[in-house]
Amino acid sequence: MSSLRISGSDAGKEIGGALAGLVMLAVELALSQGPKHSAWLCRWLDxxxxxxxxxxxxxxxxxxxxxxxxxxxxxxxxxxxxxxxxxxxxxxxxxxxxxxxxxxxxxxxxxxxxxxxxxxxxxxxxxxxxxxxxxxxxxxxxxxxxxxxxxxxxxxxxxxxxxxxxxxxxxxxxxxxxxxxxxxxxxxxxxxxxxxxxxxxxxxxxxxxxxxx
Incomplete structure (x- = not known):
């Protein structure tokens, strides 16, 4: 059975790419904004x-x-x-x-x-x-x-x-x-x-x- 495809591409790859993007965004926000709102993050990241x-x-x-x-x-x-x-x-x-x-x-x-x-x-x-x-x-x-x-x-x-x-x-x-x-x-x-x-x-x-x- 062929895997699910979205607009001619593999759905798993599409979902994986989206999740990776969200993870990178979360990491970027944690590094840039986290120290401003968390004393613990400030201590370790700043x-x-x-x-x-x-x-x-x-x-x-x-x-x-x-x-x-x-x-x-x-x-x-x-x-x-x-x-x-x-x-x-x-x-x-x-x-x-x-x-x-x-x-x-x-x-x-x-x-x-x-x-x-x-x-x-x-x-x-x-x-x-x-x-x-x-x-x-x-x-x-x-x-x-x-x-x-x-x-x-x-x-x-x-x-x-x-x-x-x-x-x-x-x-x-x-x-x-x-x-x-x-x-x-x-x-x-x-x-x-x-x-x-x-x-x-x-x-x-x-x-x-x-x-x-």
């Missing part, structure tokens, strides 16, 4: 996602801005990333809130350059209530199939001649446990009970503790 998470920015030198804690998250509407953070002095006082305005990511080199603006708060505000500047950070290449955990960078404040270098550490459940903090990463992001300041204080204590001989 190399920029290596930067996503909560970070400790430990500034080297100076006392006015000893530490920042910031999150870097994907923004589906703009198909870009944004940074939001808090700055702390050496005594653990939160003195500024800052956020990125433009973010440029070189995923191949694990490097991000961003413009930022900030608002001074509390006693630090005085007559100068806002600041802005430019920062660059580079993550250290991790082992295969792992997220970067460390990095380095520098920040420049507009109107100030000096540059400040910093090192980065990704905030993980293990790091929170090492610092003796009982809350989770989710609680840190919500910051309902001043978890951000508690993390800053714990990190500053650890940095200032005498090193074992």
């Amino acid at each position: 190399p920029r996602a290596a930067f996503e998470g909560v970070w400790l920015q430990e500034n080297l030198g100076g006392t006015d801005s000893a530490l920042s804690i910031f999150s870097m998250d994907y923004d589906g509407e703009s198909d870009s990333y944004r940074l939001d953070g808090n700055a702390y002095s050496l005594d653990g006082t939160r003195w500024a809130l800052w956020r990125s305005t433009h973010v440029f990511i070189d995923a191949s080199r694990l490097r991000t350059t961003y413009r930022w603006t900030g608002d001074l708060i509390g006693p630090a505000a005085g007559s100068e209530s806002d600041k802005s500047g430019l920062a660059e950070m580079t993550l250290r290449k991790p082992p295969a199939f792992s997220l970067p955990m460390m990095g380095d960078g520098e920040v420049v404040h507009v109107g100030e001649a000096n540059k400040k270098n910093f090192r980065l550490r990704r905030v993980t459940p293990q790091l929170l446990a090492e610092l003796g903090l009982p809350f989770t990463l989710r609680a840190l992001r919500l910051d309902a009970h001043d978890e951000d300041s508690r993390l800053a204080a714990a990190d500053l204590r650890a940095r200032q503790a005498p090193k074992a001989a």
